[in-house]
Amino acid sequence: MGPDDLLLIVMLSALTVYALLGGADFGAGVWEFITVLRASDKERQHIYKAIGPVWEANHVWLIFVLVILMNGFPLAFAALSRALWLPLLMALCGIVFRGASFAFRSYGQESYRERKLWEAVFAIASTATPLFLGASAGAVASGKLAITVTGFYEADYLSGWLSPLAVFSGFYMIGLCAFLAAVYLFREADQANDMELVELWRQRSLLTGIGMGGGALGGLILVWLEAPSLTGGFAARGWPLIILSIGCGIGSLIEVWRFRSKRAVGAATGAVAAVIWGWGISQYPAIIPPVITSDVAKAPDNVLWIMLAVILTGAALLLPALGYLFVLFKSRP
Amino acid sequence: MNMIATTTANLLPARLQMAFTLGFHIVLACLGVGMPVLMLAAEWRFLKTGDELWRTLARRWSKAFAVLFAVGAVTGTVLSFELGLLWPEFIGRWGAVIGLPFTLEGFAFFLEAIFAGIYLYGWDRLPKHVHWMTGLPVAISGFLSAFFVVTANSWMNNPTGFRLVDGKLVDVEPIRAMFNVGTGAQTTHMLVAAYLVTGFCVASFYAVRIAKGSGHEYDRRALTLSLLLALPFAPVQAFVGDWSAKVVAKSQPIKLAAMEGLFETQRRAPLHIGGIPDLAARKLNYAIAIPGGLSWLAYGDINAEVKGLNEFPAIDTPPVAVVHFAFQIMVGIGTFMMCVALWCGIVYCKTRAWPRSRFFLWSIVALGPLSILAMETGWVVTEVGRQPWIVHGYMRTTEAVTQAPGVWNLFCATLAIYLVIGVGTVAVLRQLARLPLPEQKHGA
Numbered sequence: 193m194g195p196d197d198l199l200l201i202v203m204l205s206a207l208t209v210y211a212l213l214g215g216a217d218f219g220a221g222v223w224e225f226i227t228v229l230r231a232s233d234k235e236r237q238h239i240y241k242a243i244g245p246v247w248e249a250n251h252v253w254l255i256f257v258l259v260i261l262m263n264g265f266p267l268a269f270a271a272l273s274r275a276l277w278l279p280l281l282m283a284l285c286g287i288v289f290r291g292a293s294f295a296f297r298s299y300g301q302e303s304y305r306e307r308k309l310w311e312a313v314f315a316i317a318s319t320a321t322p323l324f325l326g327a328s329a330g331a332v333a334s335g336k337l338a339i340t341v342t343g344f345y346e347a348d349y350l351s352g353w354l355s356p357l358a359v360f361s362g363f364y365m366i367g368l369c370a371f372l373a374a375v376y377l378f379r380e381a382d383q384a385n386d387m388e389l390v391e392l393w394r395q396r397s398l399l400t401g402i403g404m405g406g407g408a409l410g411g412l413i414l415v416w417l418e419a420p421s422l423t424g425g426f427a428a429r430g431w432p433l434i435i436l437s438i439g440c441g442i443g444s445l446i447e448v449w450r451f452r453s454k455r456a457v458g459a460a461t462g463a464v465a466a467v468i469w470g471w472g473i474s475q476y477p478a479i480i481p482p483v484i485t486s487d488v489a490k491a492p493d494n495v496l497w498i499m500l501a502v503i504l505t506g507a508a509l510l511l512p513a514l515g516y517l518f519v520l521f522k523s524r525p
Numbered sequence: 526m527n528m529i530a531t532t533t534a535n536l537l538p539a540r541l542q543m544a545f546t547l548g549f550h551i552v553l554a555c556l557g558v559g560m561p562v563l564m565l566a567a568e569w570r571f572l573k574t575g576d577e578l579w580r581t582l583a584r585r586w587s588k589a590f591a592v593l594f595a596v597g598a599v600t601g602t603v604l605s606f607e608l609g610l611l612w613p614e615f616i617g618r619w620g621a622v623i624g625l626p627f628t629l630e631g632f633a634f635f636l637e638a639i640f641a642g643i644y645l646y647g648w649d650r651l652p653k654h655v656h657w658m659t660g661l662p663v664a665i666s667g668f669l670s671a672f673f674v675v676t677a678n679s680w681m682n683n684p685t686g687f688r689l690v691d692g693k694l695v696d697v698e699p700i701r702a703m704f705n706v707g708t709g710a711q712t713t714h715m716l717v718a719a720y721l722v723t724g725f726c727v728a729s730f731y732a733v734r735i736a737k738g739s740g741h742e743y744d745r746r747a748l749t750l751s752l753l754l755a756l757p758f759a760p761v762q763a764f765v766g767d768w769s770a771k772v773v774a775k776s777q778p779i780k781l782a783a784m785e786g787l788f789e790t791q792r793r794a795p796l797h798i799g800g801i802p803d804l805a806a807r808k809l810n811y812a813i814a815i816p817g818g819l820s821w822l823a824y825g826d827i828n829a830e831v832k833g834l835n836e837f838p839a840i841d842t843p844p845v846a847v848v849h850f851a852f853q854i855m856v857g858i859g860t861f862m863m864c865v866a867l868w869c870g871i872v873y874c875k876t877r878a879w880p881r882s883r884f885f886l887w888s889i890v891a892l893g894p895l896s897i898l899a900m901e902t903g904w905v906v907t908e909v910g911r912q913p914w915i916v917h918g919y920m921r922t923t924e925a926v927t928q929a930p931g932v933w934n935l936f937c938a939t940l941a942i943y944l945v946i947g948v949g950t951v952a953v954l955r956q957l958a959r960l961p962l963p964e965q966k967h968g969a
């Protein structure tokens with residue numbers, strides 16, 4: 193196992209954490225969007241209180257994934273920027289509006305109307321961002337981006353990410369975020385012992401959970417139809433994780449049903465993490481299939497070793513701090 | 526053929542886009558580096574004296590910081606995407622050399638974000654002293670992220686730490702790349718600039734309130750604290766700037782020539798103050814020239830030879846007028862700042878109080894926006910002065926730019942979006958400023 197493999201593991205882990213924590217934050221906004229901002233003040237308070245302290249930290253995971261890709265696999269970073277610039281820009285636009293509106297909403301002392309405006313911006317941007325990030329991920333997974341070994345892109349700027357699989361991934365990502373948010377907020381409501389909210393988020397978890405299960409089947413069929421190389425990877429290596437994911441998904445529904453919020457969170461987390469790792473392992477060693485593999489894109493080995501050393505040292509500082517943050521704000525109501 | 530046409534057409538909008546988004550982010554970044562220091566100072570006074578007013582001040586500042594930090598984070602995210610979206614060749618080719626500072630910066634942000642969360646939401650949850658201590662990492666990692674990112678920029682000016690063999694990168698040494706000849710001066714100058722900008726902007730805000738007649742103790746304390754941050758750094762900055770100029774003289778003589786509007790190579794080169802470069806006649810009009818001044822500043826010897834623009838091929842010359850004007854503005858403001866600081870210092874030594882004159886108050890008011898202007902023009906000197914190179918001597922900006930369509934549209938959209946964000950930020954800050962103050966205990 194070379195340093196590039198280790199770095200890929202780090203990157204996939206960071207991506208997983210972003211999908212879980214960032215995804216849940218997105219999901220909270222998605223719920224605002226789906227319910228057309230009809231949430232009562234109490235519900236909204238619950239949401240904002242849950243995200244407030246961890247908001248920035250959850251966002252940094254994305255930056256982290258970006259810098260690892262930029263530094264460790266510069267060619268892949270450049271190639272993705274060339275091929276997917278449009279959806280990435282749209283996602284970026286979403287990120288900007290989401291972050292700004294959240295801050296304005298939290299710290300402004302403005303009138304009712306202004307606050308409503310920022311809440312609406314927050315809801316729309318929270319829904320748009322996973323849509324475009326998901327579509328970009330789907331475009332990569334499809335293995336159909338016309339990228340050359342030198343990292344150049346040879347097709348027009350729409351075809352790559354408007355394939356059925358990519359579009360599907362975009363919408364699926366929105367659903368996934370909503371599901372995660374529902375389960376996490378179910379847990380928080382349970383901790384706070386607020387029966388009204390518990391019931392609300394329990395129902396929403398069940399609803400989206402069932403939807404996501406059905407969607408997953410459709411997704412597998414699309415992969416099978418559209419992405420033969422990924423299908424091959426699933427068959428060869430990825431299948432145990434896919435099964436794990438399905439198992440966890442069903443498990444989480446059962447736990448939600450039985451009001452066991454802690455276990456439900458664990459199972460939902462497992463379901464999402466397993467999908468990401470299943471995808472990564474199945475397309476390994478490709479970063480952008482078919483031609484951009486880790487060998488083609490990686491920086492020289494000594495650079496990768498230095499990065500790994502930095503990451504290890506950094507993690508020794510960060511993880512305790514992150515733990516402290518979560519213990520402080522997440523373990524007591 | 527077609528590809529080359531897109532590339533040149535994209536160059537201008539891509540540069541404008543980069544310059545605008547960076548110029549916006551850097552203001553927030555400066556405040557993100559400096560505000561934690563002010564909050565911590567105010568809270569420290571509270572811990573020492575137990576006076577609730579200090580705590581109110583620290584809390585208010587921490588709220589303003591929270592907003593600025595959030596907007597700083599999103600505009601920074603824009604930048605990291607943009608490095609790829611606007612300059613894919615640059616990252617694809619040099620990412621391995623320049624990536625390390627960005628990775629380190631990633632960690633610094635992470636620490637900052639974690640502790641910012643704890644500090645901002647922990648006011649009522651943590652014991653007083655512990656709360657103060659959770660603010661320390663915020664200040665330290667703000668400092669570090671500025672340091673790391675500027676090393677990346679310094680490398681673009683002074684690329685080292687790699688070799689090119691047949692156009693291929695070999696022997697990449699990211700640590701050597703980070704610590705290049707420009708690193709010391711550039712990072713120091715930038716960090717001092719960040720504290721100056723924060724100090725003067727905050728001071729400017731309270732000076733306006735006092736000038737308008739507020740006699741509240743709260744405003745006076747806020748002014749004192751922010752001036753204590755800014756004023757001592759003002760003279761320091763002039764010396765660090767001189768250090769920067771000496772480095773530039775050695776490593777990028779053409780940039781120095783453009784900064785000074787020096788068209789001909791000469792011994793005993795004059796230091797120019799003001800002046801309008803006339804590119805056709807290749808001379809600088811209407812400047813005040815101090816004979817030997819430039820030679821002395823750049824090399825410590827009034828007879829040293831300084832290279833002029835005539836030494837370099839025209840295609841390697843940056844836009845002289847922009848660089849020259851920007852440099853004059855920065856140095857002018859820096860000098861003014863230093864004078865105000867010295868004046869204050871003298872008055873304070875004599876009377877143990879700030880100068881009382883109206884003029885002093887209005888200088889402080891002006892120095893808020895002026896410090897931002899100095900910092901922005903400083904960046905224009907650095908970045909425009911490096912043109913036409915994106916990596917000095919190795920890659921031209923034209924070679925790095927994206928070939929995607931629609932960069933002008935992107936730029937226009939960005940202007941519109943940032944306008945909304947800018948207006949929103951200012952609106953929220955003003956709302957925070959309007960919160961009523963606690964009753965004053967001892968009469969004004």
Ligand code: HDD
Pocket residue numbers: 682707710711712714715717718721722762763765766767769770771773855856857858859860862896897899900901902903904905906907908910
């Ligand atoms: C408050 C801000 C501020 C003030 C008062 C000054 N500067 Fe500055 N200057 C900056 C803020 C700045 C900056 C924005 O931070 C730059 C841009 C890049 C950098 O490293 O610092 C900069 C760049 C910069 C450079 C170019 C460095 C390079 O290209 O590598 C030089 C030569 C100077 N400065 C010199 C001076 C001098 C002689 C000053 C005298 C008073 C001065 N600066 C005041």
Ligand code: HEM
Pocket residue numbers: 540541543544547548550551612615674675677678901904905908909911912914915922
């Ligand atoms: C934060 C303060 C900064 C400001 C205000 C700033 C300003 C600018 C300006 C004005 C340009 C346009 C040059 C031209 O049009 O001639 C530019 C270009 C650029 N800057 Fe900076 N810069 C800053 C810091 C940085 C840093 C820290 C980096 C990277 C590590 C960086 C990377 C670039 C790149 C990639 C370009 C595009 C290529 C070019 O035109 O040279 N800049 N910047």
Ligand code: HEM
Pocket residue numbers: 248251252255547550551553554555556557558593594595596597598599600601602603604605608634635637638667668670671672674675715
């Ligand atoms: C001299 C120039 C720069 C300085 C001093 C600086 C400093 C900072 C600071 C202190 C922050 C924390 C947010 C805040 O406190 O407001 C920040 C955020 C950020 N900056 Fe910059 N920055 C500079 C230029 C850049 C450039 C060129 C990039 C990208 C290539 C960049 C990327 C980012 C990112 C991604 C964040 C967000 C991190 C987060 O999520 O917390 N910055 N920057």
